[in-house]
Amino acid sequence: MEKIGVVGAGIVGLAVARELAARGAEVTVLEKEHRVAAHQTGHNSGVVHAGIYYPPGSLKARLCREGVALLREYCAEHGLPYEEVGKLVVASTRAERPLLRELAERARANGVPGVAELDGLGLREIEPHAVGVGAVHSPRTAIADFPAIARRLALDVVELGGSVRLAHPVRAIRESSGGVQVMAARRRFTFDRLVVCAGLGTDAVAAMAGRPGEVRIVPFRGEYYALAGAARDLVRGLIYPVPDPRYPFLGVHLTRRLDGEVLVGPNAVLALAYEGYSWRDVRDLGQIAGWPGTLRMARHHWRTGVKEIYGSLARRSFLNAARRYVPELRAGDLRRTEGGVRAQAVARDGGLVDDFAVDVQGRVVLVRNAPSPAATSSLAIARHIRGIVPALAR
Template structure:
């Protein structure tokens, strides 16, 4: 029986493991350094199931997001997992944003996003009575779900298919020899026919072990949130987003209803100095992050945005102002600090923020180099895509 290892027990890694065990009948082992599944990006995101509005038609993101939505909805229904189509409004708050909004609607339709409607100021208030703007695009089937619960269910699937998820097994070394991939994980030495790396924030470290540092590097961005308290939660029915700036893969401060009934405000996007830099004072990986030429080139290009995002991190009123742009009734007292997350964003040597999903093959190792949002939404489709790549590997 073919033996395949998967590094990373986030939602993407677990989906890949399940797919390979299902379609290949492989004996799959998932290696995870933490003591639980979904400990990082999977467990720190907003829970939005993206419909595919933003992504360039024909891109891997656009295709896998649309496929992933359908697969995820079906999976949640089959396993009794929460999935709620609360809908999303992308709001133009000024006339200057109308052109960008119209282009977004056109892109959404090109991607096959169902039910897209362009609304005027009155129409958007019919969807979100407390929101304001000059126009909006409505995506009625954009949903929310519990991604950590999905990850736990995927881990259970892997076990039921004869695989294993080994927690607290950090990968320490990788070597290809005699057609096998040997992996030292924790205190165990394991041998696989294939290895798939879905390492998220730890991608670069594992890639170096595999002898494939690559042409892009992960640069971590901390996303910080506030949550609405008390009656203020009732001011938001679904999801309220700004018109995105096409220069950046980050969407800006928005309001997101969660599957537990809470409402998040955020996130911003602050360059972190550690791959798991959930707090300001963590500089653990400063040298590695800054030494990548793309980091400084990116900073030189986008320093104004960096200052703005850092200011928003330090000054609560910046978040309040961003939220009030769309829901004016909100006050500073309505916002409470909430846990944030760290996004694993690939940056090229020239400083370009890599927007699309990126998957590389190196010998018998498949490396997921870039899988930011909407990776959770797309996870089951990404798994199918990777399962189609694995047979092409050289033995």
């Protein structure tokens, strides 16, 4: 029986562990935190993306569409909440209409079901309090509880004979012809293969494995407000702007959650620590700024960066972004709530890596880039990893 280690107990790492354990491997998950889903999985808006944004033929497009089907089935099997509330991508000006049309064409090319193009009156039939000159409607876009899914995946791993070891930060990795030795907490583990799904900690683990690579993780903090009181009733499902094609971020949007809360956000402001949930946390600034790609990215996109920083500091910026689509909102309707940090791979030339990226070298598999829609795609990403590594496919 092959012994496989998985670093990271977010939803992707746990999905990979479950997939490999189900194929007969002895799997051990190593997680530095005291709980699963502690970072990206536990700090997102809970949207199950339908696949409308991603270039046809990309890994994101294929694995998102496969992942939606697998996730819907998994939630049904285990009694986990999954609700198709639908999404509107709204054009607020006529200048955005060509981009909206391209988005509809891309969604159809990706096989997203039920996509419809609506005019200003049509979108109000879906969201009565929303305004715009047109919209793309994706009725099958859903919301789910990703931390609950992660906890269920962890239980699956254990039931399949594996183990999930919390509070086990990886300290060292040494690869040889006979296997991969991993020091985690105060224990030594020996694996036939190691799969790294470390999210914000990807670079640190990759360096331990001797594979720093030509892309590095740059953290972007996503901050949220929540609608208070009766303002929640102004949003039925999900209302998104037309995305800027220069960036992999989707812009400030309104998202109904399973508990009835409606989020406004996120923005995308450069964080100063890999787990930098506030401006006060600057502990990784030197390392982040030391990657040449970070400074080149900043030079290319400084105007957008300044705008995002302003939005981080000014509630009115969030309010104005939300009021473009729901003009009835007022300043008192927004209250600050918990945000998250996104692990975004950036190349040496400053380019933002858009697609999923998996690096296979020797006995180590590194998930280099798995931003949104990674949670949606997690079960499909797990199958993809199992399929591209011959020893794991047996």
